[in-house]
Amino acid sequence: MTDPERDECPFLVPVTADRIWIFPVAAYCRRPGHAIRVPGSSTFASVCTRPDHCECEGYRTALAESASTEPPPRAAGP
Numbered sequence: 001m002t003d004p005e006r007d008e009c010p011f012l013v014p015v016t017a018d019r020i021w022i023f024p025v026a027a028y029c030r031r032p033g034h035a036i037r038v039p040g041s042s043t044f045a046s047v048c049t050r051p052d053h054c055e056c057e058g059y060r061t062a063l064a065e066s067a068s069t070e071p072p073p074r075a076a077g078p
Contacts (some may be wrong), residue, residue, distance in 0.1 A: 009053035011062065031062045 022024040026044065029037040037058065039048050046052065053059055 007051055008049045009047075009059055011059065029058065031058055033065070034058070034062075037072065040075055 010028070011029050011031050013030045015025055025038055025041075027039075027048070029039055029048070031037075047073050064072055
């Protein structure tokens with residue numbers, strides 16, 4: 001699902017129409033099954049766009065949820 005080696009969080013969605021926001025933002029966080037979250041500018045710069053995104057509680061929660069919903073591996077045949 002995600003690659004922890006990426007420099008930025010895979011849940012970031014670039015904002016293409018910034019007129020819908022009160023304050024201009026570069027991206028928002030959209031985790032499957034969760035509400036949209038707009039990170040603060042300092043969080044965006046220091047966590048979301050760096051390898052440190054792996055330390056984000058939302059990122060770790062999403063990984064745990066995706067791991068629990070993956071089907072179990074098939075057993076080898078006889």
